[in-house]
Amino acid sequence: xxxxxxxxxxxxxxxxxxxxxxxxxxKQYMAGDPVIIRRGRGVKLEDIHGNWYYDGTASIWLxxxxxxxxxxxxxxxxxxxxxxxxxxxGQANVPAVxxxxxxxxxxPKGLQRVFYSDSGATAVEIAxxxxxxxxxxxxxRTKRYVLGFLNNYHGDTLGAVGVxxxxxxxxxxxxxxxxxxxxxxxxxxxxxxxxxEAVEDVLRTRRDELAAVIVEPVEGAxxxxxxxxxFLRELRALCDRYDVLLIVDEVATGFGRTxxxxxxxxxxxxxDLLCLGKGLTGGYLPLxxxxxxxxxxxxxxxxxxxxxxxxxxxxxxxxxxxxxxxLASLELLLELLPALPAKVERxxxxxxxxxxxxxxxxxxxxGFMVGIEIxxxxxxxxPFPYGAQVGFIxxxxxxxxxxxxxxxxxxxxxxxxxxxxxxxxxxxxxxxRASFEDALPELESxxx
Ligand code: PLP
Numbered sequence: 001x002x003x004x005x006x007x008x009x010x011x012x013x014x015x016x017x018x019x020x021x022x023x024x025x026x027k028q029y030m031a032g033d034p035v036i037i038r039r040g041r042g043v044k045l046e047d048i049h050g051n052w053y054y055d056g057t058a059s060i061w062l063x064x065x066x067x068x069x070x071x072x073x074x075x076x077x078x079x080x081x082x083x084x085x086x087x088x089x090g091q092a093n094v095p096a097v098x099x100x101x102x103x104x105x106x107x108p109k110g111l112q113r114v115f116y117s118d119s120g121a122t123a124v125e126i127a128x129x130x131x132x133x134x135x136x137x138x139x140x141r142t143k144r145y146v147l148g149f150l151n152n153y154h155g156d157t158l159g160a161v162g163v164x165x166x167x168x169x170x171x172x173x174x175x176x177x178x179x180x181x182x183x184x185x186x187x188x189x190x191x192x193x194x195x196x197e198a199v200e201d202v203l204r205t206r207r208d209e210l211a212a213v214i215v216e217p218v219e220g221a222x223x224x225x226x227x228x229x230x231f232l233r234e235l236r237a238l239c240d241r242y243d244v245l246l247i248v249d250e251v252a253t254g255f256g257r258t259x260x261x262x263x264x265x266x267x268x269x270x271x272d273l274l275c276l277g278k279g280l281t282g283g284y285l286p287l288x289x290x291x292x293x294x295x296x297x298x299x300x301x302x303x304x305x306x307x308x309x310x311x312x313x314x315x316x317x318x319x320x321x322x323x324x325x326x327l328a329s330l331e332l333l334l335e336l337l338p339a340l341p342a343k344v345e346r347x348x349x350x351x352x353x354x355x356x357x358x359x360x361x362x363x364x365x366x367g368f369m370v371g372i373e374i375x376x377x378x379x380x381x382x383p384f385p386y387g388a389q390v391g392f393i394x395x396x397x398x399x400x401x402x403x404x405x406x407x408x409x410x411x412x413x414x415x416x417x418x419x420x421x422x423x424x425x426x427x428x429x430x431x432x433r434a435s436f437e438d439a440l441p442e443l444e445s446x447x448x
Pocket of ligand 1: 252277
């Protein structure tokens with residue numbers, strides 16, 4: 001069709017002329033050779049020049065079952081023939097209802113309601129607004145701040161930036177929604193006590209101002225820093241003690257990414273609000289969800305004139321195509337779960353030699369989330385300067401060797417689709433090892 005006939009040279013020019021890419025320094029992007037994807041099969045993607053690559057970041061941390069999966073295609077096609085979209089404002093659609101029931105079946109026990117949206121950031125915005133209004137509906141208008149953790153990432157919308165501002169990326173917006181306290185995240189794990197004490201200090205002194213605590217079970221965009229076992233359980237206890245809601249952001253960790261369906265399961269914790277996105281549709285369509293307990297939900301019930309309603313929604317909330325593919329993806333994932341621990345160990349074994357690389361400070365892994373930290377000096381952990389873009393140096397070698405990976409600063413992120421076979425995982429980790437070898441001369445000259 002018309003899209004297949006567009007010539008590669010035309011696409012490159014149009015991309016550089018008309019498209020503004022997310023989270024991308026465009027000056028540098030326009031000077032380079034863009035990778036434009038034409039199609040995908042299994043855990044590989046093909047660009048417009050016919051090069052095939054392993055999808056080493058699961059298409060920004062969300063692909064679960066690979067690309068062009070017959071069961072997922074079929075679910076979308078079947079739903080297309082029923083209806084592509086209908087509003088959820090005051091009505092419902094069949095896949096959205098069925099998916100809500102299925103999500104509650106598998107989610108941490110005690111979660112009971114599903115509020116849909118379209119991206120991880122909106123799932124977070126909704127959780128933040130629900131937390132504030134939960135207290136406001138009970139006459140507690142002062143409880144309107146949210147305690148977050150330094151270096152956690154919850155998305156790029158203003159509310160998400162308000163509770164997790166990154167001084168490097170979000171500098172123009174830092175004071176737009178001020179006043180949300182932040183405390184250190186427990187990584188390395190010997191900082192657990194310090195982190196929990198900092199949480200308790202804030203909760204003790206500001207309990208009447210705090211609506212919620214928000215946390216990532218694994219700090220993702222911060223560089224893949226897993227919290228220690230027991231951390232979420234302790235947080236849950238502190239939130240209960242000081243009458244503050246707990247929001248767990250599983251946008252990145254949800255749907256098998258850590259090797260369990262949800263990361264909260266490891267600590268047996270049920271948050272008051274759980275944010276989900278990314279892998280919810282297997283990486284097929286934009287859909288997100290904020291799950292809540294019945295206690296949270298009930299605070300929004302009342303007579304119309306009481307104005308307890310949660311007046312929040314999006315045009316595409318509960319999109320039937322997204323919900324239909326999410327249902328199909330979830331069933332496939334439940335079948336895949338038993339195979340995940342062996343794959344996680346395969347990744348670990350494949351990347352273990354990198355711990356000896358002269359410029360690798362640490363290989364951090366939480367299931368299918370891996371961050372390889374590149375430093376100028378291992379002994380002192382001295383980083384390369386920000387502008388050195390050392391992550392991209394290694395990533396470019398991986399692209400050349402046939403795998404797409406993306407760094408975050410000086411941390412190379414590896415995040416394969418969960419359906420990758422053990423053989424495919426071996427090939428991907430071999431590419432990573434080789435790419436770090438390839439990068440040695442450049443890193444050596446930068447480190448001088
Ligand atoms: N929360 C976490 C933990 C994330 O990792 C991300 C995205 O990387 C988000 C929220 C935002 O999700 P989205 O990019 O879909 O808006």
